[in-house]
Amino acid sequence: MCPDRRPPDARTPELPGGALHRRKAALPRQASELRTELRAWARGLGLTEQICHAIVLATYEAVANVVRHAYPEGTTGMVELHASPLRERVAVTVRDHGRWRAPPAGPEVRSGLGLPLIRALSDRAEFRSAEAGTTVTLIWEVAAPQ
Numbered sequence: 001m002c003p004d005r006r007p008p009d010a011r012t013p014e015l016p017g018g019a020l021h022r023r024k025a026a027l028p029r030q031a032s033e034l035r036t037e038l039r040a041w042a043r044g045l046g047l048t049e050q051i052c053h054a055i056v057l058a059t060y061e062a063v064a065n066v067v068r069h070a071y072p073e074g075t076t077g078m079v080e081l082h083a084s085p086l087r088e089r090v091a092v093t094v095r096d097h098g099r100w101r102a103p104p105a106g107p108e109v110r111s112g113l114g115l116p117l118i119r120a121l122s123d124r125a126e127f128r129s130a131e132a133g134t135t136v137t138l139i140w141e142v143a144a145p146q
Contacts, residue, residue: 017044020083025076026066026096034081035060038092045085047142055090055140058121059083061114062094062136070098070134090140097133 020041024030038059042052063079071077080095119125124139 017041017085019085020081022081023078024081026063026070026079026098027076028067030079031060031063031067034063034079038081038083041083042090045090047090051090051140051142054121055083055092055138058118058125058138059092059094061118062092062138065114065136066094066096066098066134069100070096072098088142090142092138094136094138095133099131100129100134 020038022034022037024034035056039052039056042055045052047055059081063081066077066079070079077096077098080093082093082095084091115127118136118138122138123141124137126135126137128135128137
């Protein structure tokens with residue numbers, strides 16, 4: 001289990017901990033920082049290691065997609081991450097303000113595994129693209145810790 005750093009309260013059926021909100025430059029180093037911060041946050045919820053790993057990996061893939069695809073080459077935009085513990089559910093939203101761009105063509109380019117991985121790791125994954133950017137919402141159904 002991910003260690004719960006807060007004392008349990010049997011009267012509260014909700015997950016412990018507050019929401020995590022971050023806004024960073026859509027760069028590889030900041031993506032790694034977001035992954036580290038999200039891992040610490042998820043572990044603080046008292047969930048199983050399997051759920052913590054799924055949350056971190058699926059979210060990191062969504063953030064990595066922003067880094068790779070949201071903004072034109074040579075420019076840096078922002079990525080927003082919002083994670084919330086809800087009643088028996090964890091919701092994570094990753095948002096950018098760019099326009100999706102296709103990866104470069106060529107046999108040496110390996111791409112296209114992120115979205116299937118995100119879908120496989122989450123209970124629900126929603127992808128919305130618009131003029132103002134792309135929003136990925138991920139949901140995990142979890143039992144509140146006893």
